[in-house]
Amino acid sequence: MASIRIENVDKTYPNGHVATRGLDLHIGDGEFVVLVGPSGCGKSTALRMVAGLETPTGGQIYIGEKEVTEVPPQDRDIAMVFQSYALYPHKTVRENLAFGLRMRRVPKGSIAGQVQRAAATLGLEEFLDRKPAQLSGGQRQRVALGRAIVRDPQAFLFDEPLSNLDAKLRVQTRAELARMHKKLGATMLYVTHDQEEAMTLGDRVAVLNEGYLQQVDTPAEVYCRPANAFVAGFIGSPTMNFFSGVLESGDGGCRFSCNEFPFDIALDESLAAASGKVQLGVRPQDIQIVSANEADVTAKVDVVELLGSELLVHLRVSESQGETTRAVVPESVVVREDEVVGLRFRRDRLHFFVLDSGDRLN
Ligand code: ADP
Numbered sequence: 158m159a160s161i162r163i164e165n166v167d168k169t170y171p172n173g174h175v176a177t178r179g180l181d182l183h184i185g186d187g188e189f190v191v192l193v194g195p196s197g198c199g200k201s202t203a204l205r206m207v208a209g210l211e212t213p214t215g216g217q218i219y220i221g222e223k224e225v226t227e228v229p230p231q232d233r234d235i236a237m238v239f240q241s242y243a244l245y246p247h248k249t250v251r252e253n254l255a256f257g258l259r260m261r262r263v264p265k266g267s268i269a270g271q272v273q274r275a276a277a278t279l280g281l282e283e284f285l286d287r288k289p290a291q292l293s294g295g296q297r298q299r300v301a302l303g304r305a306i307v308r309d310p311q312a313f314l315f316d317e318p319l320s321n322l323d324a325k326l327r328v329q330t331r332a333e334l335a336r337m338h339k340k341l342g343a344t345m346l347y348v349t350h351d352q353e354e355a356m357t358l359g360d361r362v363a364v365l366n367e368g369y370l371q372q373v374d375t376p377a378e379v380y381c382r383p384a385n386a387f388v389a390g391f392i393g394s395p396t397m398n399f400f401s402g403v404l405e406s407g408d409g410g411c412r413f414s415c416n417e418f419p420f421d422i423a424l425d426e427s428l429a430a431a432s433g434k435v436q437l438g439v440r441p442q443d444i445q446i447v448s449a450n451e452a453d454v455t456a457k458v459d460v461v462e463l464l465g466s467e468l469l470v471h472l473r474v475s476e477s478q479g480e481t482t483r484a485v486v487p488e489s490v491v492v493r494e495d496e497v498v499g500l501r502f503r504r505d506r507l508h509f510f511v512l513d514s515g516d517r518l519n
Pocket residue numbers: 170171172174175176194195196197198199200201202203
């Protein structure tokens with residue numbers, strides 16, 4: 158296996174559309190990195206440039222020590238798995254797995270062994286003599302993965318490989334992918350718009366927006382310390398709540414006063430040089446429903462949704478509030494629609510962002 162280095166890569170399409178700008182991303186040997194962002198942010202373009210299906214308009218790409226920026230796809234020794242499985246319908250699973258090897262004139266005896274190993278890795282042994290039409294969507298995607306594995310490439314590239322599967326199968330296949338990564342110790346770059354997929358699969362997650370890399374870090378760090386308001390709003394479900402206001406630093410502490418709603422929060426920690434207009438971000442999971450005397454602010458319960466072991470509570474801090482504030486609380490908490498409750502924000506889980514730039518303050 159090999160590392161992948163994307164260095165200062167720009168891509169402007171012939172129509173003038175800028176898909177990536179100054180993209181820098183290093184994927185270590187054996188590492189699983191997920192590139193995630195909203196639709197149109199440039200993630201497929203980035204992946205396709207690593208595969209050699211698009212040529213960068215600036216910067217370099219390396220696979221291992223070799224620069225491949227201008228090298229055609231077939232000479233890059235990488236395997237790509239797409240959303241559509243593109244299996245040969247008239248060939249069996251065994252023949253589908255063997256096809257690429259046959260094309261590359263790998264000796265017959267060796268092909269059988271490689272196919273067997275890939276089938277074992279993915280639990281496909283019992284399906285080897287079936288045709289794709291006799292398989293479920295998840296099994297077909299496994300065959301597509303198997304076809305990538307038998308090639309024993311320097312790195313694997315995945316472009317939204319699970320988006321054709323239903324929710325249950327997606328979770329199952331996701332676990333299989335994670336297992337496969339562990340087993341093979343393979344270098345993997347994986348593209349998805351689904352933040353949950355990114356968070357569960359990646360050793361590291363790279364968040365892209367409008368062609369610019371926003372943050373590259375472990376899932377825990379991206380979730381707990383988002384680098385800016387975009388990452389904070391994109392990662393995590395339900396979406397983070399934002400409140401705009403003013404931060405004033407004083408002796409050994411500071412105070413946030415909300416513009417829209419009547420609440421302010423005193424903080425022990427001093428956010429040095431952090432005074433000014435800010436956005437406060439609070440994840441729904443970090444809002445507790447409390448009695449009025451403990452509350453940071455009171456709110457009227459709009460809608461309560463049962464998520465299973467938890468409740469998703471939509472609240473209105475004021476009548477005029479456009480979007481509701483969301484809180485996720487244990488299912489045992491008693492809340493009724495239209496009642497007025499107290500909300501308390503967990504002090505150690507507050508996120509502050511500069512209003513103009515969106516950059517993280519704390
Ligand atoms: P993502 O994978 O994040 O959804 P893409 O990398 O596919 O985004 O596309 C990034 C942007 O570049 C989009 O706005 C898309 O419309 C544009 N784009 C993609 N391919 C081309 C192309 N061949 N010519 C012009 N614009 C393109």
